[in-house]
Amino acid sequence: MTIQIGERIPEVTLQRIREGVETIDTNALFDDRRIVLFAVPGAFTPTCSEKHLPGFVQHFEEFRNQGIEVACMAVNDPFVMQAWGVSQHVPDGLMMLADGNGDFTRALGLELDASAYGMGLRARRFALFAENGVVKLLNIEAPGEFRVSSAEHMLEQLKHG
Template sequence: MSDNRIAVGQSLPAVSFQRLTDNGLVTLTTEQLFAGERVVLFALPGAFTPTCSAAHLPGFISLAEQFFQAGVDRILCTAVNDAYVLDAWGQQQQAGDVQFIADGAGSFAKAIGMATDSGEFGGIRSLRYSMLLEDGVVQLLNLDLPKTFEVSKAEVLLAQIRQR
């Protein structure tokens, strides 16, 4: 595990993400995405992968309205994929209110200590996690060990938010 892993109480580093919009590809900074907002951010190893498609993303899609009712302004999903892949996956999954921010080169995952090398599977990927951020500061953080899916689930994060 990484010594430079982000922790509760720390601010997100300044990095850029890409998102595909109706107007084409846009680049967004952490400040643009998180400043002044209460945001759920979750990351997964990759779009179209089995656990990500069958359980991780669908949990956040189905509970989106409950997150909003609990005071969350935005739900963001990130992965070390390009914006075109994430957009196609979001359409295929009917992601609704979940927005995708591409960490194509893994810069964000590396900057917060959440990058892992999956070898032949796909190289650098993100570990699976979920977090609640307020104004870019980590309030809650749930990190799954590689090849597990236990604590980063939407249900777990929503219960923690409701307890706050």
């Protein structure tokens, strides 16, 4: 079942690299924060690298100026996410989160079977805004599309929302 607006973010662990591989609990990540989480089907893939992540890098300060943290997630390992972040000049503070086994993606009900492309289980392309662990905005892309999960679309919704 896909997560809905008004529901709490499920408790799962993710990984990221700081001084080494760090495991982070989603409750610790989302509680007492305003955060935009966007997910991509895969690091280094064309739309993700040419449009999705670059938009959030470009508009990162606009989110920060509203007191909103930003996190990028993919069903990749933390080393891939770190390397992708470096290659994309991700600013300090924009979290690059690894959902290596897809546990969080499945808990959200936003998995994508990309086996036909040799990629296995991946996250659907989406963006959500949560306050204190509760989903306030949720934008899930139709397969093959990139519109509603963009940084620009999220900023517009936050402005009017």
